[in-house]
Amino acid sequence: MVNCFGTNTMNRRSFLRGSAAALAAGKVLLAQSSSTARAAPATVPASRPALSPPMLLNPSAAEVTVVCAVPGLCTGWVEYGIDQQLGQRADGAVHGLKPLSDRILRLPITGLTPGTRYWYRVCAMPVDASTGRRGSLLLSEISSFSTLDPAADRGAFAVWNDTHEQKPTLEKLSAMLQADPVDFVVWNGDITNDIHSEAKIPAQFISPFGIPLADSVPMFYARGNHDTRGRDARRLPEYICGPQGRYHYAFRHGPVAALVLDTGEDKPDNHPSYRGLADFAALRTEQRRWLRQAIDDPAFRSAPFRVAFMHIPLVWEAPIPENWPKVWGSGIKGWICEDGLAKWHDLLVEAKVHVVISGHTHRPAWFAPKPGRPWGQLIGGGPKPDEATAIVVRADRNRMEFTVRNLKGEAVISQEITAG
Structure with a gap:
């Protein structure tokens, strides 16, 4: 096994x-x-x-x-x-x-x-x-x-998110990847807007606009909330999913151990828009049980750096944009995954995760570790070219550097974390 x-x-x-x-x-x-x-x-x-x-x-x-x-x-x-x-x-x-x-x-x-x-x-x-x-x-x-190498002394990866079938964004991200190669890419959710036709899935996820996104640099996929929408979203695992057919999984490359979690939708399961067809709270509970075992794996425990990927961030600690409450409705903080925070935070702390990398808000942000939350929250931008970002992370056994760049190549966020 x-x-x-x-x-x-x-x-x-x-x-x-x-x-x-x-x-x-x-x-x-x-x-x-x-x-x-x-x-x-x-x-x-x-x-x-x-x-x-x-x-x-x-x-x-x-x-x-x-x-x-x-x-x-x-x-x-x-x-x-x-x-x-x-x-x-x-x-x-x-x-x-x-x-x-x-x-x-x-x-x-x-x-x-x-x-x-x-x-x-x-x-x-x-x-x-x-x-x-x-x-x-x-x-x-x-x-x-x-191939990946868990024993390697160094590793590098890129993170894309919220590309939403934006051709200019995908073309530029692909060009940036060719110019600055890494070992793998994490496509961190909201690849599309919705999935109403199974026949369109290959063009949405496998080869959008015929762009060779991952023919030479392998890719991991984290599901976003828009990727769960539409009748034929139920067919998506037959085309793109994680190891063992799931959207929550773990892997190791060089000094970095990674967890990938599925935050599901951005509103409660009983929201009228889901028409009684959502059960993401149960999925997050299931992932808690899985996470309990995953963080005890020696391959994870022994890594100098530990990262978690999930589409919806767990925290947002900047001023709330005026339109966000209107987008999600009264009493719904859809810009964060409150249920995921409640169910996973203590295990992320126990696991000594250094950073959670997310998207969803379409606004790049960095919320540094603090007392009570020893992991940092990094968020990418998107989806239009003037808002999109590429996150590049490079690590050796002593330090991990991550840079969030806009599609002009300009650094908008840069941070360094030391092992420990």
Whole structure:
């Protein structure tokens, strides 16, 4: 069994939705990796534009999941290796069935080496559901990524939040990432405004506007409150989720141990807008039980620095903007997660978390640790280009530096934390 920090090499739990009838109809199948050596990569030229840029999700020391949107019903696999000759292949199979989807292929690669650069490409084979005939092979470009390494002396990551399908913001964030590379990105919620159509999920989350957001720098995802809205928000875990199919999880890279928590919606479950369909208070209680165990993991306890990611901040200690009470309604402090603070604060203190990193308010802010709250609260901006931010964190075993930059590259917040 993989613990929450991915410190062993057994496969994570995967999920399969649908029956044989759904398979024929091309519904999404989530694939558990089966990685096997092959003599050489496929020889079809990598010039077909039909696949989306791949997304690398949930990296660890030993694995990563490759997600790619497809133009029609396809099966597929990943070719990978330690150089551009590739030479190995990861097939997806659940209960003996290889992946088949008319929307995405979700293909884990397992058995990797910590802190190692790998090259890969996605291979998708169109399939006629009625005849079984195969079409011409579709290939992504060959790209590379590096696995995480819990034993590394240094680590760096970026945090994006509240991009809300803003193309100029996403383009600039991608350009900033290319100019200032890091080891991974945390996409910290509110990727979209709502999810009313499952068919639109790949374009909203996997390859918005065709921008290659995570084809070479792996990504973690924290769910935002807008990502829970709309009928087909219930389908989102089939496309993008955390390890073990959850939106709360933990991981370790170098000197930084991380917790990812799901703050849910920004109003009480009984609010009329949810029509009796929300149960996020119970989810936060469930996460408290999980958090109790996660913070006792040696991989977490031994880290020089400990960070928690969650979309909605737990505190806001600046003057309240005049329009906020009007946005959320009388008596609702929707700019913070009061229930999360009540249920998680004592465990975050016990865990000696240094900083909670959030979004949601669309206003960057830093609230330094103080008596009774020994962790700092950092908040990113967004979503429009003149309001959006990229948070970059760099750490070694002695200090952790984080900088919040606007999309012009200007630092709006800079802080340094020492180990201890």
